[in-house]
Amino acid sequence: MKIGLINLALTLYKNGVFSDVKSLMDMGTKELRVSFNDLKYSLDQANIKIKNNKFNILKKFPKGKRISTENLWSLLNIKNYQCIDINKSNKSIYLDLNYPLTKKSLISKFDLVNDFGNNEHVFNIGEAYKTMYKMCKKNGLIWINQSVYGGNGFYHFDQSFFEGFAAANSLTILHMAYVLNIGAYKQFLIPCDKDLLAQFDRNKISNIDISCVFRKKTNNEFKYFYQYNANNNQKPFFQTFINSNYPPEKVYIPTKKRSEYIRLAKKGDEFSKTWLRSFGYKI
Numbered sequence: 001m002k003i004g005l006i007n008l009a010l011t012l013y014k015n016g017v018f019s020d021v022k023s024l025m026d027m028g029t030k031e032l033r034v035s036f037n038d039l040k041y042s043l044d045q046a047n048i049k050i051k052n053n054k055f056n057i058l059k060k061f062p063k064g065k066r067i068s069t070e071n072l073w074s075l076l077n078i079k080n081y082q083c084i085d086i087n088k089s090n091k092s093i094y095l096d097l098n099y100p101l102t103k104k105s106l107i108s109k110f111d112l113v114n115d116f117g118n119n120e121h122v123f124n125i126g127e128a129y130k131t132m133y134k135m136c137k138k139n140g141l142i143w144i145n146q147s148v149y150g151g152n153g154f155y156h157f158d159q160s161f162f163e164g165f166a167a168a169n170s171l172t173i174l175h176m177a178y179v180l181n182i183g184a185y186k187q188f189l190i191p192c193d194k195d196l197l198a199q200f201d202r203n204k205i206s207n208i209d210i211s212c213v214f215r216k217k218t219n220n221e222f223k224y225f226y227q228y229n230a231n232n233n234q235k236p237f238f239q240t241f242i243n244s245n246y247p248p249e250k251v252y253i254p255t256k257k258r259s260e261y262i263r264l265a266k267k268g269d270e271f272s273k274t275w276l277r278s279f280g281y282k283i
Contacts (some may be wrong), residue, residue, distance in 0.1 A: 001034075001116055002181070002186075003038055003187050004179050004187025005116065005187065006032075006039065006042055007189075008189060008211065010043070010048070012175070012213065013046065013076045017141070018077075018141075021112045021140075021141065022078065022080055022111055023078070023081075023111050024073055024080065024082070024110060024113070025109075025110040025112070026083035026084075026116070026118075027084060027113070027115040027119055028092075028117075029068070029087065030069040030116055031066035031068060031069065033185055034058065035062075036061065039055065039058060040055075050075070055071065097127060097128040098123060099127065100130070100131075101131040101135070106134075106135055107134050109135065110135050110136055110137060111140045111141065112136075112140060112141045112143065113135045113136045114145075115132060115142075115143070115144045117145060117153070119146070120146055120147060120154055120155045120157075125154070130222045134222065137216070138217070138219045142215075143211070143213045144211070144212050145210070145212075148208040148209060149208040150206060150207025159176075159194070162176065162212040167225060168223040169218075169220070169222060169223055170218050171216055172217060173212060174213040174214065174215055175213040176211065176212045176213075177189040177211050178196075178210055178211075179210065180205050181208065181209065182204070189211070262276065262281075265283050
């Protein structure tokens with residue numbers, strides 16, 4: 001966990017997003033990758049005091065040992081911390097994400113479930129995100145930070161993945177941003193806008209991530225999103241917003257069924273024709 005995500009975590013904490021978060025599951029064992037001075041500077045801005053000597057290890061950063069992100073979450077009053085991995089380090093629970101989650105002790109048990117660069121290393125990646133969804137409680141949070149460019153896993157991600165994940169499973173999006181990694185440890189967050197991203201010189205950027213924080217609104221069965229495919233029963237969606245806070249939560253609301261678009265297209269509705277053709281439907 002580098003400085004950009006740390007600063008975002010502090011922002012969400014100060015804005016009350018984590019007020020009901022008491023339990024957290026990390027997908028993979030995660031460590032703090034930040035210097036002591038940079039971490040203290042960010043914590044000072046949030047008026048959070050370092051309460052133990054464990055963070056002194058970071059005074060030697062990037063040399064020396066690393067410490068678990070559990071220590072940071074503890075400062076944010078999230079005391080029930082667990083992580084899963086197949087390497088069994090940092091007291092992690094052994095779990096192979098290629099296969100369905102069957103441990104009842106992990107289902108709907110966590111207020112916050114994080115994937116900070118873990119699930120892209122799982123070959124059966126759809127199952128990995130299904131497991132994340134199942135671990136999260138109703139009204140809990142799912143936070144994914146994944147690579148768009150320059151990653152080291154099996155997969156890179158597009159913004160449409162996160163929106164499809166939300167739309168199919170009635171998730172709202174609280175925060176979405178591109179994360180620009182400069183050098184080994186510096187991170188800067190920018191709005192999640194492809195036109196803005198295109199203005200940056202990628203020769204000066206180590207890699208680009210996308211960070212997305214979701215709220216799980218139901219305990220319905222996990223659903224997969226079908227991209228650019230009109231030949232299924234999935235409804236298209238449009239965006240709206242919950243404006244009680246700013247930035248607002250983004251909501252995806254189902255619109256007409258595919259059969260309704262077909263009916264309108266046959267009557268000559270040009271919008272319906274265009275929509276169906278964009279999905280490869282012949283009309």
